[in-house]
Amino acid sequence: MQGEGGEPRRWALEQQIAVGEFFDAEDFVEVTQVHLCADTEALGASGVQFVENIAGTKIGGRVCVPSITDPRGADFAQINAINHDPDIVALERRLSAALSSIGFLMTNTCINYQYVLPPARGEHLAFGDTGSVIYANGVAGAYSNYEGGPAALAAALTGRVPRYGFHLSSKRTGTQLYRLTGDLGTYSDWGAVGGLIGRDMESYWDVPVIISKRRPRSDELKHLGAALASYGSTGMFHFVGVTPEAPTIEAAFAGLPVPAGRTIGSADIRSFYEAFHTSKQELDVVVFAAPQLSLFELGELAAMLDGRQLHDGTALLVAVPKAVKVIADENGLTQAVEGAGGIVLEGVCFYQMHARELARANGWRTLMTNSAKLVNIISGYGYEPVLGSMRQCVASALAGRFLR
Amino acid sequence: MNESKFRAMAAMGPTVAGVALVASDDFSARYDLDLARGVFSRPGHSLFGRSYVDRILVLNAAKGGVATSWMLRDMVMRGRAPLALLLNFANPIMAQAAAFAEVSFMSGFPVDITSAIASGDHIELSPATRELTIVSRGADEGPDFSSMEAALIESRN
Numbered sequence: 001m002q003g004e005g006g007e008p009r010r011w012a013l014e015q016q017i018a019v020g021e022f023f024d025a026e027d028f029v030e031v032t033q034v035h036l037c038a039d040t041e042a043l044g045a046s047g048v049q050f051v052e053n054i055a056g057t058k059i060g061g062r063v064c065v066p067s068i069t070d071p072r073g074a075d076f077a078q079i080n081a082i083n084h085d086p087d088i089v090a091l092e093r094r095l096s097a098a099l100s101s102i103g104f105l106m107t108n109t110c111i112n113y114q115y116v117l118p119p120a121r122g123e124h125l126a127f128g129d130t131g132s133v134i135y136a137n138g139v140a141g142a143y144s145n146y147e148g149g150p151a152a153l154a155a156a157l158t159g160r161v162p163r164y165g166f167h168l169s170s171k172r173t174g175t176q177l178y179r180l181t182g183d184l185g186t187y188s189d190w191g192a193v194g195g196l197i198g199r200d201m202e203s204y205w206d207v208p209v210i211i212s213k214r215r216p217r218s219d220e221l222k223h224l225g226a227a228l229a230s231y232g233s234t235g236m237f238h239f240v241g242v243t244p245e246a247p248t249i250e251a252a253f254a255g256l257p258v259p260a261g262r263t264i265g266s267a268d269i270r271s272f273y274e275a276f277h278t279s280k281q282e283l284d285v286v287v288f289a290a291p292q293l294s295l296f297e298l299g300e301l302a303a304m305l306d307g308r309q310l311h312d313g314t315a316l317l318v319a320v321p322k323a324v325k326v327i328a329d330e331n332g333l334t335q336a337v338e339g340a341g342g343i344v345l346e347g348v349c350f351y352q353m354h355a356r357e358l359a360r361a362n363g364w365r366t367l368m369t370n371s372a373k374l375v376n377i378i379s380g381y382g383y384e385p386v387l388g389s390m391r392q393c394v395a396s397a398l399a400g401r402f403l404r
Numbered sequence: 405m406n407e408s409k410f411r412a413m414a415a416m417g418p419t420v421a422g423v424a425l426v427a428s429d430d431f432s433a434r435y436d437l438d439l440a441r442g443v444f445s446r447p448g449h450s451l452f453g454r455s456y457v458d459r460i461l462v463l464n465a466a467k468g469g470v471a472t473s474w475m476l477r478d479m480v481m482r483g484r485a486p487l488a489l490l491l492n493f494a495n496p497i498m499a500q501a502a503a504f505a506e507v508s509f510m511s512g513f514p515v516d517i518t519s520a521i522a523s524g525d526h527i528e529l530s531p532a533t534r535e536l537t538i539v540s541r542g543a544d545e546g547p548d549f550s551s552m553e554a555a556l557i558e559s560r561n
Binding site: 022047050145229 | 466472501
C-alpha cells in the first residue's frame, strides 16, 4: 500500500480493500485467472485514458496471473459493413493496444468457459462478465463474484480478490426452488426461464435451485445463466442432477428445509415472450449475440440460412469469438451466413458496440433476437426488441417482417 | 415516512448532501441510462426521461451487467454524474463502481429506503458512521417534460 510495487498495484489494492471492507471480507484469496469486461462504451474516453496510464507505468503495470478479455466494441474487419463510427473504432484500437501492453490476452469473448479454459470445481476466479460468472459458479462449481472492469483489472495486477460472496461456501446454498414443466425446446425458451426466475430474485445474494426432467446442454445452460444474471443480478444457481454442487435437492439447500417453490410452465414462458412486442411490422435487424454463439449454435444457424436470401430491408448480425470464426471459416459456416446476406462479427457483442450509434447510422429501430438477455438490455438504446426462437428469427429475417 | 435517520449495513465514500431522486425500480447504468444526455433512457423505468445529474439516486437493487463499474467514473469525469447512490440491495458491481469513481454509496437499511425517502427530499449521507439523514422534506420537481420528450425523440431516431 506504500507503492513499493508501483502505483498501479497500490491503486489496485486500495480499490480491493474498499470493496472488501464494504462486504466485510476477512482477507484476500488468490485467483487463477482473470476475465476483464472492457468495451469503450463502458469505459468512455476517460476510462481508456486510465488504462493507458497503467499501460505506461513500468513498475506494477503488468498482469501477474493469466488475464483475458470480454468482447470489445468493434470488429475491425467489419467496420464498413455496419457503418461503425470511426471515432469509436479509433478509441477501441487504443484500448486494445493498452490492454495488450498490460499483458491481457485479447480473447474478446464472453464464453471463455467454452472456448478459452473451462474453470475447475473449487477454483477461485476473477471473472468479469455476468454470464461467465454464473456459468463458472453454477455449472463448473468454481468460485467467482462479479468482478466489474476496474475490479478485474485490479485482480489482474494483484492476483487476488477480496474473499466474500461466492468465494465462501456458506453463500452458495440455494435460497429458492423452481420446478420447470414447459417444453423448453429452444435456446430462447431457456433464456425465458432465466428471465422469469431472475425477475423473482430479490438481489445478487439469492441462489435459485432448478428442477426439471429435461436436462439442459451446455449452450442451453449458457442462455439460462445469461438471462438469470441479466434479469436478476444473479451470480450463482443450482440445477439438480446437473450442476456439481446439486447432486440432490437436499444438497442444493445444504440440508436446510426445502422451500415449497414455484412451478414455471409453458404459459409462463409464453407470457414472457409476449411481453416483448412492437406495433410495427417491418423488421430492421436480427441479432444473434448475448452471449456469443458457440460453434454448434452457428452451425444450426448456418443450416437454416444456407442457400437462402435475407429480405433487402433486414440486416442479420451474428457475434462469435475468434475461435469459432476460424473453424466456421474453414467449414463453410461463415460462407452460408454471409451468402444469405448476414454478417458474422468476430470478438464483439451487439450491446457492447455502441448500439445507440449503430441504430442511428443504419436506421435500425425494430430488432429480433433469440437472446432473452439482449431484449432486456436493448430497449434503453432506443430499439423495439422482440424475442423469438432462432428459427422464428431466421424466418422473420427472410420475410422482412416479424413472424412468430 | 416519519423517521429521519437510518443506519446502513454498508457504506463507502465521503459525506455528501443533496436532493434525492427516488424509484422502487432496480438499476444498471448500461441498461437504464443515456450517459451523453444524463437521463434515464429505458422506457420501462419509472425515472424515464429524468435527469440523474447531481441527484442522490435512491433505488431498490443493482441488476445485471458489469458496465456500471466503468461508467460511473466516466459520468464523474464528464461532470454528469449522480452525487451519490443508495440501494436496498448492493451487488459487487455497484461497490466496485463507487470505489473506482469515488462516489458515496450506502446499502442495506432497516426499511425499504425507496419508501422512506421521496424524490425532492434533502438528504445527507455520512458513510463513515453509516448514517443517512433526511434533512428536510421537499417537493418533487417532477419530470422535466422537455427532457422526457427529448429522450423519447432520441430513442425513436
